Amino acid sequence: MVDALLTWYRRERRDLPWRRTRDPYAIVVSEVMLQQTQVARVVPRYEAWLERWPTADALAAAPLADVLREWVGLGYNRRAVRLWEAARVVARDGWPESLQDLPGVGPYTAAAVGSFAFDRQEVAVDTNVRRLFARLGRALVPPPGRAAEFNQATMELGATVCTARAPRCGACPLAVRCGGPGEDVRGRGQGRFEGSNRWVRGRVVAALAAGEGLPTDIAAERLEHALQGLLRDGLIRRAGEAYALG
Numbered sequence: 602m603v604d605a606l607l608t609w610y611r612r613e614r615r616d617l618p619w620r621r622t623r624d625p626y627a628i629v630v631s632e633v634m635l636q637q638t639q640v641a642r643v644v645p646r647y648e649a650w651l652e653r654w655p656t657a658d659a660l661a662a663a664p665l666a667d668v669l670r671e672w673v674g675l676g677y678n679r680r681a682v683r684l685w686e687a688a689r690v691v692a693r694d695g696w697p698e699s700l701q702d703l704p705g706v707g708p709y710t711a712a713a714v715g716s717f718a719f720d721r722q723e724v725a726v727d728t729n730v731r732r733l734f735a736r737l738g739r740a741l742v743p744p745p746g747r748a749a750e751f752n753q754a755t756m757e758l759g760a761t762v763c764t765a766r767a768p769r770c771g772a773c774p775l776a777v778r779c780g781g782p783g784e785d786v787r788g789r790g791q792g793r794f795e796g797s798n799r800w801v802r803g804r805v806v807a808a809l810a811a812g813e814g815l816p817t818d819i820a821a822e823r824l825e826h827a828l829q830g831l832l833r834d835g836l837i838r839r840a841g842e843a844y845a846l847g
Contacts, residue, residue, distance in 0.1 A: 660692075729763070770782070
């Protein structure tokens, strides 16, 4: 099964910029950006980010407000704060042996960066890979010394073929050994984004990044709730009677 998977990946893989580097900083940037954000949206933002801040040292030296401005549109602004904090740790202390010691780096990201940048034989299990293994009824294991390619292959298959809602089973190299998608193909879906608290928070950050005042079309109570959350998370700060980023 693993041979079939790797053969398929070498033939079908997408040419993505983070697959052309072994730089752990660049890989961390890609992994953080890709959390709940589509690849097509990430590619140009990733390239622009690395052009502006090509190293962890460069990002660590940047004001948090500039980092948040660059992040606008990628969603979940706390990810930008954690990425900036991780860069400051690396700039000060170097890369830790346990990557999970870095702010915002959990088991999946640590395994992904560990295999892609440091040749560690670790299996990176994100949502797509977890779904793939569940449908197969078993977890696959990378061949010795090939964890990086294996992880890219399982992620690619889960993201492009073994999808949650419309799996393309006819195109899957593992279909003959798979139990099928089952009921999870319907998914639970996410709640409505527009009008949610996350939407209000995003509106506030985008307005401040653009040098505008606070949005005026949001109810005062909802706006205040979002502002208090953004203050607690360190995404904004008070500037006299107004607010500013970071």
